Amino acid sequence: MATVAVEVVYRGIFQKTLARNIVRSIVFAARKEGKIGTAFGRYGDSPERNGIPAKQFAIVADDAEELEENLARYEASEVDVTINVDDTMCKGIESWAWYGLQPINELTKPGGTLIVTSRQEADDLVQDMHQKDSPYDLSIIRSTVSFSGLWVYKDDHTDVRILGNLCRVCPQLVSLDSMLEAIREQFDNETKVASARRAYDLANVRPVEPGEGNPETPFKFELPGWKEMEEGLVIKAIDEGTGFRGGEEGYQPVRNSVFKKFSTRSMRPIVNFETCIKCTLCWLQCPDTCFDVTPDGLYDANMESCCGCGVCEAVCPVPDCVTMINEQHFDDNSSQYEAWQADADGYKQWMTNLIDVQKQESRTHGFHHVGGYAEEIAESAQPGGDN
């Protein structure tokens, strides 16, 4: 069996073209070697929504019969390489296409490779990734996570750098020469060819041992049988909310226990409870009703429900009262309000530090100021990117 399968896990819309460039190039490169292949997106992911984790696949085989084993499917059953183009998804993904949290490495074969674009250290990423009982390799491409939009593509060479890296970590897929030829044909750009070659040269792997990583059991949901389901497509409403954390004051809506979607988030809001003027705007405007009202009338963003859209930050009239922070800085979904209650000074220091860090970093999507996009392009589209 010489079938090789690759998946690209990406953020819907923002990274759609990136994923498409990667999977199509793989099939084109394989074609150079007389192999046959297919490229497809996971159907349940589309129509894509901003930021929702989605997948595209490339499957390459020696002949049509072999390829047929992998057709008429939504997802490959296992992949030789998982490519994750946003490191915050190392925490696991929940897409439109399934219920429950899927570990980022779930489909990665024993001995396979997980490629991630990230500026984080390998050990930090491994901590996020769920444990597996088989070994695999982690290969990090040092780069700012590449986000675009529906109508624009940020051509920062992330696509070809991943392809160059891929040829190194998965030599059974295609040779570097075939890949470079495919890149040359498709993009007609020698600088992109050079970027791919450089990424090939710089590629490195960090072995991940069985049992290494995040020990958490990913949440999942068992689908009921037809005899248990309500007839007539009727879904019972969730119960009303109660006071804050079930108490008598404040208000906390009851949230869906099975449909979470918080892996959509690449950033999350942090709240300065001391400067909050209780204007209600974040609570009112949040499209996911994620703010719990505390007994003292403050608003605690509930991380079980927040999808990271940033509306709260945009509507908050107080400077730095609600600030979107890159998701990589958080390890859990615990309550910020409770942390502040327990240790107001500690919380303030933690929050101030995160806000400072965030101001140094580029945002995963959106920009601090007009012209930010052009500046980033100029910086990152150099030969070899910012490797």
Next chain:
Amino acid sequence: MTTTAQPALFQSGTEELISGSEAIAIACALADVDVITAYPIRPYDTVMQYVAKLKADGAFDCDFIVAESEHSQFEIVKHASAVGARTFCGSSGVGWFYAFEAITVTAGLRMPVVAMVGNRALDDPGAFGVEHNDAMAVRDLGWMLYWVATAQEALDAALLAYRVAEDPSVFLPMALSCDGSFLTHSQAIVNVPAAQQVQQYLPPYDRGRLQLHPDNPITVAPQVNEDWLMEIRRQADEAMRRSVGVIKEAYAELNEVFPSSSFQDQPSPFIEEYETEDADIVIVGMGTLALPVRVAIRRLREQGRKIGFLRVKFFRPFATEEIREALSRCKAVCVVDRDYSFGSPSYGGVLFNDLRSALYPLESRPHILNFIAGLGGREVHVNDVNEMVDITQKAVDTGKIDQETTWIGVRE
């Protein structure tokens, strides 16, 4: 209406990495279709997106009209077809149903419209996955119905469709059914022939004395009563019967002109037989179901099990004689329906009931079992196929059928 075909992109044959939908859009460009109407609904919309792209890229010169609904979408091509324009449109699921009045008059007026149905489950519930009930709904209306299995076949079948539908002895619309996702959203390597080759294969659409034109004053679509209607139906019936010969001829020529067509190893335009020659059990199905079934058969054959597969390509016209001939040799038939007919005979699927009725006159009839599988786009796996084969084998071994229709892969 004629336009000179000068597609910039397809002057020589190429190999493309495209979906079944994109293959059909390219077939439209190669066939130099004059009028294309669109209204978005998944998964059909992948065709209109690609048509729009080809047009924007300057590779395809057509009138591309985005209508305000599916009903208008199908009305417009019907009228365009009446004045002699080569036309294309399509839809999916309930979008196709919203156009139903226009769809039935298109066949009634003998307009050779070619449509793509991106097979999708009917609402409710709103679902995007493949189910064949949407396209099946036109089976009694005078539409020819073709079920596609691969992206290459989508392109080939679209060219065949124009050749057959526009034959003056036929003049009936044809729908190309493509499984949502597995065909519409999966890209495969497709050989695209040169536009010149296609023009050689496809003569211009000539509606002759039926063409609505100031130089040819005619009235189309009168109101009639019982004194006219049966004759009109009988005419359409004869046209559908004539289409069989036209399909055979057009198919043979297509294989001559296009050496890379997916039909090269399939002698019949109507059905594809896979390992049926010595088969004890023949699985029958349509569309991309063929893929896991063929994989399962290869594995079962390795174990010495004599299993074959008959893929129905043309559901209308139904190849009664060929199917009888192919299935009379086996002990049992395992019909897999990706559709369902509530309350039908044996509470079965549409393909099953048509097939069983076709086999009834045989003196020695094989057992026929029905399996409902893959509804709403649920994947049909090799294990599912094995389960169907095992249940069918039991009927062969015991000589009796415990249950005529079995649902496969449903959560109990």
